[in-house]
Amino acid sequence: MLVNFKEMLNKAKKEHFAVPHFNINNLEWTKYILEECQKLDVPVILGVSDGAAIYMGGYDAIYGMVTGLIKDLNITIPVCLHVDHGCSETCKKAIDAGFTSVMIDASKYELDENIRITKEIVDYAHPKGVSVEAEVGHIGGTEDNITSTETNATLEECIKLVEGTKIDAIAPALGSVHGFYKGEPNLDFERMKLINETLDIPLVLHGGSGIPDSQIRKAIECGTSKINVNTELQFAWSQDVREKLTDDFDVYDPRKIIGSGEEALKGVIDHKVTLFGTKR
Numbered sequence: 001m002l003v004n005f006k007e008m009l010n011k012a013k014k015e016h017f018a019v020p021h022f023n024i025n026n027l028e029w030t031k032y033i034l035e036e037c038q039k040l041d042v043p044v045i046l047g048v049s050d051g052a053a054i055y056m057g058g059y060d061a062i063y064g065m066v067t068g069l070i071k072d073l074n075i076t077i078p079v080c081l082h083v084d085h086g087c088s089e090t091c092k093k094a095i096d097a098g099f100t101s102v103m104i105d106a107s108k109y110e111l112d113e114n115i116r117i118t119k120e121i122v123d124y125a126h127p128k129g130v131s132v133e134a135e136v137g138h139i140g141g142t143e144d145n146i147t148s149t150e151t152n153a154t155l156e157e158c159i160k161l162v163e164g165t166k167i168d169a170i171a172p173a174l175g176s177v178h179g180f181y182k183g184e185p186n187l188d189f190e191r192m193k194l195i196n197e198t199l200d201i202p203l204v205l206h207g208g209s210g211i212p213d214s215q216i217r218k219a220i221e222c223g224t225s226k227i228n229v230n231t232e233l234q235f236a237w238s239q240d241v242r243e244k245l246t247d248d249f250d251v252y253d254p255r256k257i258i259g260s261g262e263e264a265l266k267g268v269i270d271h272k273v274t275l276f277g278t279k280r
């Protein structure tokens with residue numbers, strides 16, 4: 001069932017667990033994520049970055065693929081089809097194609113401009129039942145070849161963004177980065193807790209790869225309700241595919257090559273869902 005993230009994240013905030021956001025790149029990844037989350041009987045958010053949307057052909061193709069898989073595989077868990085770090089244009093295109101959720105990322109602008117752009121997307125999304133996430137501060141690291149330097153969000157910025165836009169979830173930059181960490185992650189848990197207690201809406205943690213399990217548990221204790229994971233899936237999958245290609249020089253069937261990463265990918269999903277305490 002394709003849904004927006006409101007019900008699953010509000011429950012997660014209330015009951016102190018997190019819902020996984022896994023980025024998708026192709027049909028196989030989407031199928032593996034849906035199968036594993038169905039097996040575990042947990043809700044899932046499928047994240048589509050602007051780069052991944054171009055790679056897969058566009059939002060109509062992705063919507064068709066996801067809804068087709070849900071039907072053909074008899075998927076009955078709540079599935080949220082979500083734009084990850086979209087710009088205004090891509091968020092609107094995705095909504096028009098049937099996506100149930102978007103993250104508008106105008107965090108590179110000054111706060112007033114971030115609020116203006118985010119509000120425009122909220123006004124476009126809410127009448128269609130689509131949920132909206134937005135970012136404040138800067139999440140560091142590299143994603144889809146876009147690199148940014150991190151700047152932590154303040155409580156005042158978070159309050160202004162929420163009050164000025166009526167978004168449904170907020171991703172405050174609090175020290176996490178996209179991709180693997182150079183050294184120990186340094187998350188501001190105190191501010192995370194304060195922001196969570198002050199705001200009514202769920203908090204999102206980007207850059208979920210490479211954060212030690214103990215820190216993920218702490219982030220959930222401090223109110224994080226949605227955790228985004230991309231790099232760890234890519235890393236696990238590519239290690240097994242590389243091994244297959246090295247060990248089996250005669251393999252050329254793409255199904256066997258791509259499929260050789262299935263168990264590794266599902267293993268990461270299993271671990272994250274257990275760690276996050278995700279439930280329906």
Ligand code: 13P
Nearest residue numbers: 179206207209228230231
């Ligand atoms: P990682 O690639 O670090 O897991 O981050 C994913 C993410 O935050 C997507 O928005």
